[in-house]
Amino acid sequence: MFSNIGMPGMILILITGLIVFGPSKLPEIGKALGASLHEFKKSANEIINENDNTNKNEQA
Numbered sequence: 001m002f003s004n005i006g007m008p009g010m011i012l013i014l015i016t017g018l019i020v021f022g023p024s025k026l027p028e029i030g031k032a033l034g035a036s037l038h039e040f041k042k043s044a045n046e047i048i049n050e051n052d053n054t055n056k057n058e059q060a
Contacts, residue, residue, distance in 0.1 A: 005013075017026060
């Protein structure tokens with residue numbers, strides 16, 4: 001995902017975030033983003049597992 005951005009792009013994004021949100025809000029934003037990604041992955045895995053179980057039941 002971030003392989004195309006490169007180091008200069010990441011530095012620019014971090015500096016822009018620091019200017020826009022300030023140093024006190026960045027950890028809170030990072031924590032909220034991490035929690036959102038974790039919940040999304042959990043939901044996606046549940047859907048995949050449901051589809052796998054349904055396919056196994058149909059084949060039997």
